[in-house]
């Protein structure tokens with residue numbers, strides 16, 4: 514996937530605007546550590562510093578007087594998990610008309626490839642030249658300035674600038690919410706010689722949708738999943754029911770699982786684990802699940818009857834096994850003895866509630882719920 518780049522100015526957004534040629538002149542702007550740390554942690558952006566440092570290497574700004582404070586700033590940021598993927602510093606003077614000097618893009622040719630998604634990249638800087646740089650790169654700008662200065666952008670730059678703010682917390686939540694809180698949806702169409710299934714899933718829905726598999730009891734159970742998971746779910750499935758219901762139930766389970774795996778994308782910010790104990794009259798159902806990337810089914814269920822309505826109870830286990838395979842999730846189910854309809858319904862409802870917990874995402878965290886770094 515092409516990388517979105519966050520081009521960050523230094524002076525005026527990370528440290529106060531000055532010729533920072535001594536350690537004493539390093540003064541950080543309020544909120545910059547927390548904000549950049551959550552942006553870096555989100556993994557949404559490739560971080561590139563782009564800075565004009567007028568006249569570095571001349572007697573009025575010797576190179577070592579730039580490098581000492583610059584390295585100190587980078588070290589301090591790295592201590593908070595903010596590590597730049599690239600650093601571009603132009604040392605020229607305004608009078609040199611150097612093409613690398615912002616808003617020129619002379620230092621940034623490497624970003625004009627398919628590896629980078631410039632249209633969805635962002636420049637943050639405190640000068641109008643930073644907004645112009647964004648326009649020249651074909652990306653968007655966050656102008657780090659008091660909101661009341663927005664009129665200075667003029668028609669020409671207003672369309673490039675997506676936010677005017679000098680509040681780092683606001684800038685971070687703007688950049689993260691934009692991506693992070695977008696609805697997680699997917700639609701899968703799957704056709705084989707045995708079944709044809711169209712399934713749409715929205716993890717951030719409101720329990721809406723319709724279920725039609727041609728198997729009334731199965732529809733009733735999938736309706737419980739839709740209703741109690743809080744996900745929008747629509748399933749249209751036809752299968753070779755004249756043979757038996759095996760292929761249809763199995764394939765719906767696989768496709769439902771695959772839809773969860775797709776809609777969860779990289780799983781950042783989610784709870785990952787979900788569990789529910791649910792009572793239904795004489796029955797107690799328990800479900801735990803883990804969208805951890807590995808399939809496994811724990812099945813501690815004994816049904817006293819072979820059928821519930823016209824639905825073979827052995828297919829309940831097969832459905833959950835197929836879901837576990839499709840979602841690459843651990844699913845553990847347990848239910849006490851009792852009425853078979855109640856047993857099934859308790860399991861499907863508890864499964865739905867466990868899903869609700871597991872896919873829930875925390876709007877203020879983009880952390881991956883794993884120490885492995887990947888799920």
Ligand SMILES: [Mg+2]
Pocket residue numbers: 522523524525526530638639640
């Ligand atoms: Mg600046």
